[in-house]
Amino acid sequence: xxxxxxxxxxxxxxxxxxxxxxxxxxxxxxxxxxxxxxxxxxxxxxxxxxxxxxxxxxxxxxxxxxxxxxxxxxxxxxxxxxxxxxxxxxxxxxxxxxxxxxxxxxxxxxxxxxxxxxxxxxxxxxxxxxxxxxxxxxxxxxxxxxxxxxxxxxxxxxxxxxxxxxxxxxxxxxxxxxxxxxxxxxxxxxxxxxxxxxxxxxxxxxxxxxxxxxxxxxxxxxxxxxxxxxxxxxxxxxxxxxxxxxxx
Numbered sequence: 001x002x003x004x005x006x007x008x009x010x011x012x013x014x015x016x017x018x019x020x021x022x023x024x025x026x027x028x029x030x031x032x033x034x035x036x037x038x039x040x041x042x043x044x045x046x047x048x049x050x051x052x053x054x055x056x057x058x059x060x061x062x063x064x065x066x067x068x069x070x071x072x073x074x075x076x077x078x079x080x081x082x083x084x085x086x087x088x089x090x091x092x093x094x095x096x097x098x099x100x101x102x103x104x105x106x107x108x109x110x111x112x113x114x115x116x117x118x119x120x121x122x123x124x125x126x127x128x129x130x131x132x133x134x135x136x137x138x139x140x141x142x143x144x145x146x147x148x149x150x151x152x153x154x155x156x157x158x159x160x161x162x163x164x165x166x167x168x169x170x171x172x173x174x175x176x177x178x179x180x181x182x183x184x185x186x187x188x189x190x191x192x193x194x195x196x197x198x199x200x201x202x203x204x205x206x207x208x209x210x211x212x213x214x215x216x217x218x219x220x221x222x223x224x225x226x227x228x229x230x231x232x233x234x235x236x237x238x239x240x241x242x243x244x245x246x247x248x
Contacts, residue, residue, distance in 0.1 A: 002052070004078050005230070006030040008061070008070075008119060009088030011039030013192035014141065017223040018085050019043050023052030025227055027083070030074050032057045034088065061088050061115035062107060071122045081126040081133075083230050086116045086140045089160075094153045105156055112160035116140060117167055120182075124171075128178040135179025137230045140168050142186040144245045161186075165241055172239035181238040183229045188245025190217045212247030 005022045009015040011033040019029045020043065029047045031054050033040035044054035055077040059070035074081070089112045092104055120138055127136035145158035146165050164184060172182035189204045189211060204216045225244045228234055 002026055002028045003082035004028045004030065004080050005083040005085060006032060006057075006074060006081060006123070007085040007087060008032045008116075009034070009141075010043050010085075011036035012043075014187065014190070014219045014222045014226075015085065015087040016043040016046075017219040018087065018226050019054075020046045020050055021220075021223050021227050022083070022085075022230070023047040023050035023054070025231070026052075028053035028055075028078070030055050030057055030078060032059060032070055032088070034058070034060050034062075061111045061119075064110075067115055067118035067122060070119065071126075081123060081136060083137045084120065084123040084139070085226055085230075086119055086138060088115065089141060091154055091157045096152060097155050100156055108156045108160055109163075112157070113163045113167070116164065120167075120171060124175055124178075124180060127180050128175060130178045133179070136181075138171070138180065138182045139226050139229050140164050140182070140184040142168070142184045142241055144186045144188045144243060144248055146186065148248075168241060169239050176238055181229075181234070183234075183237060183239065184241040185222060185225050185229070186241055186243045186245060187222045188217055188243070188248045190219060190222055190244075192219055210248060211245070215246065217244060217246055 005027045007015050007019040010019045010031040029052050031040050031044045040056050044056050047054035057073040059066045125131050127133040142164045143161040146161035150158040168184040191204055208216050222244045225242055
């Protein structure tokens, strides 16, 4: 029987590549997205081409009921959950902290912190041996911004990812004895559309000289780390956060 993974933010970038890689590794995939239906359909088609079953699930993580609606759709499509790639997240345009509005901060933390915590909580209810599950793996998406702070750019985004780091460790300890491993990946400067969404499409290339390896990374390189953490090769790994950042 094929295992099942739920990938949030799977319509593009790291989420899409992770979903396709998971299919190649033997998973059926719940392809979750917020707004980009065309991207989600493209990911689902690629999952199917790789030999996996794909079901597309829409949920808006900016709304309080988004995570619960996501799992209502998931339960209608699948009868098991073995892994969660908690990838959905946003960045805003560059700004200094004194110019950040309440609306901006509330949206940032709702999507990047509150929603992933709730999604993970729903996943635990389906995976934990305490709740009759068979165990599983949760991989959260953080960022090296959590260490760097992103002054004069995205301090709010960096702070939200710092919260994900703390959450990863706390949840990992909480459910370790219930068959669930929880880790996180911290991508660095990765060539994805998130830079354009932040109003600076060329940001990764422009800052590549700051990376000790002298180049940007790819979504495939981050996905490879995620898939390793999901695999049996990482069976004794939990509560850790892995940098995929070229040494930055």
